[in-house]
Amino acid sequence: MQNTFRPIVLTALLGLVGVSAGAEYPMRPVRFVVPFPPGGGVDIVARTVGEKLSPRLAQPIVVENRPGGGTTIGTEIAAKSTPDGYTLFVGPIGGAAIAQAYYPKLGYDLRRDFAPVTKIGYGTIVLVVPPSLGVASVKELIAAAKAKPGQLTFASSGTGALIHLTGELFKQMAGVDILHVPYKGTTQLLPDLIDGRVSMALDSMPAHLPHIKAGRLRALAIASLQRSTQLPDVPTLSELGLKGFQSNTDYALYAPARTPPEIVALLNRETNAVLQQPDVQAKLGAQGIEVSGSTPEALQKELVDELAKWTKVIKTAKIKPE
Secondary structure (H helix, E strand, C coil), X not given: CXXXXXXXXXXXXXXXXXXXXXXXXXCCCEEEEECCCCCCHHHHHHHHHHHHHHHHHCCCEEEEXXXXXXXXXXXXXXXXXXXXXXXXXXXXXXXXXXXXXXXCCCCCCHHHHEEEEEEEEEECEEEEECHHHCCCCHHHHHHHHHHCCCCCEEEECCCCCHHHHHHHHHHHHHCCCCEEEECCCHHHHHHHHHCCCCCEEEEECCCCHHHHHCCCCEEEEECCCCCCCCCCCCCECCCCCXXXXXXXXXXXXXXECCCCHHHHHHHHHHHHHHHCCHHHHHHHHXXXXXXXXXXXXXXXXXXXXXXXXXXXXXXXXXXXXC
16 A cells, blocks of 8 residues: 655744753654645644644654555554654544554554553534435434434445444434445535435534535534534534434544653643644634643543444444455
8 A cells, every 4th residue: 555755844943942951852853643644634733733833842843644554554653663752643533543443453552552642632523414304403313214224324434434433323322224325535425415315424524514504414413522613503412312422533642652751741731832822723723623632641541432432333333344
């Protein structure tokens, strides 16, 4: 499988240093490994954070894209890097957990081979249906699915990835039988969804938002535990009776396991400071990403919880790698 490698160096602005001049770390450029091609959500997050973190560390940050294998290629590269703080990993939480659960034999283990630094933020997944389906609420959608088992369909951007498994989670928590229809991406599924050839999708919100606002799609619910600032009137699935339903496109910063704790602490402090900057929040907000930040311990707990959740979904749905 061919990998894309297109590094961009984010130049440090000397004189705006957020660490003491006598610190031993960092003394050379820091690498962010991203397990996706340039231009996607994780890549945008890495470059946005890296650009602002660079002057605080007084070193360039190199963003290195290593896509492929459902995120596993870049993840393994980062996991096996020297734990000295000079190679870090910017990747998903849920998506990484899904890959861990989905592929039976990997060269790494998320719980063993990474030292969590901080959660960066999360993007919203929205449940959308075409108006032609004739349902105006999640309650009506579930009733329609139960009245016609196996006849309603849900679109996803590919088998075994977060969007597919979010649909499977909905099926399991709602107790409905809805047929999965995989596509190669959101741009491929949108025409069929808008025209009513598929019944619904639980997908990343930004691509659907213009169609929701134009009335071509109807937003029934948000998959996060919190409502979206961009669709504040749309309730969450948890509010609507699927208690605890949560699925996000999420982003976090990790270091290889055994990275010195003082380096992890420094990176946590400086990254969280970057996330408080209004221009960072505005830039990521324009991509539909809510900035959060966290402690390393909170990120580790979230990762473990996500791994348990998606492992259960995969086993219940009997999904096997293609």
